[in-house]
Amino acid sequence: MGDSSKQIREAARKLFEENKVDLIIGFEDGSLPLRATPCFIRRGEDAERLVWNSFCENNLATYLPKKKGKTGIVAKGCDSRSIVGFLKEKQIERENLVIIGVPCEGMIDRKAVEERLGEREILSVEEGPEEIVVKGTDYEEKMKKEDLLPESCRICTHRNPVLYDVLIGEALEEQKVADPFELIREFEGRTAEERWAYFCGETEKCIRCYACRNACPICYCEACYVDSSEPQWFGKSIESTDTMIFHIVRAFHTTGRCVDCGACIRACPMDVDLRFLNKKIEKDVLELFSFEAGEDPDEPPPLTTYKQDDPEEFIK
């Protein structure tokens, strides 16, 4: 991990020297343990701030649309797939972009660490190749990194960036996942009553802060349906059906676009299971249109195109 930080800094410095970028978006150490925070580097000498570790969880692609000038970006697998999405949707231009690709072994889920520690405060964290050591005033605890991965990293099959100009380190071997939609299939097998009860329970937690939308790289629309007052599509309160409609449509808007980076889940302060909707759509899009988001920038998004023999067994 230390090596990667060094290589990212070198690559960044070189890009500034060669005048290839005006800005580099990467990560720097956060002010708290277990945190890395997005940073925006505009001069070669500031490249020292850049780091790479298992806490670089944010999807940096979120910052790309609307950026002027030449931009460099540090991108792991999911970030690069979001970039592919932007290219597909013509939100950014490839020639204005320099992608510093970093193979990623999964980001540590902060909530999982905190859960294990209970009330104990974390003062510092050291990261090794396989494990992290969490230290507080009167304790020191070793935890295996692979036990701390969020579900989206655990079943990730795109650890290497799909698109890059510079690759940091060596490409990793991709994980073999028997069934990425295991949880979804299990949920589909439940009765309508059970599914409805779960959906009600999850949406009930929601406080409609829209953090999921703000963190999501593909929610870049200038005017979002949730903010629209003319027409006002649904109520602004936390009345249960309004919240449900918000969640159904938020998920629907990710159709063929969600790369399962987990940004929405991490942003949610109420632990709403947002992924169970996104992942379902991902599964259906794959089944219905054999389409996977974030693969080929030249392939059109699935809802903007069609085939004459698309499935229509649901139509009378």
Next chain:
Amino acid sequence: MEMHEALQASWEPKIVAFLCNWCSYAGADLAGVGRIQYPPNTRTIRVPCSGRVNPLFILRALQNGADGVLVSGCHPGDCHYLSGNYAARRRFAVFSRLLEYVGIEKGRLHFSWVSAAEAGRFAEVITEVTEEVRKLGPAKRLVKKKVE
């Protein structure tokens, strides 16, 4: 209790039907001209194309008390705008699965292709949809409660 049963017995499903101007709407018109009988449970909203139907229209209809929703457009290949119904087909393939997945009963949401010449078919579709929704009873999920 008697009152409740009486209400139940007199309950008729309310179905919002989004009909494409160029086919299903004209099909409905032809059914009327031809005096073909079909249940009076649908409330028609004329749209320029099935591709015009935003999933939010459907959710709003359900939220505001519709017991069922029907979206009907031109047969594949017959779209007035060439590909509107193809786009709608993809969109609703995903959307209808999503609604079912979160627990909305399968029979609340219907889609059909009915051309301007198919008056008999239009009546059949409406009859079929009405019966399916009737079997499910009044919609409860996703219906916004009115503030007294």
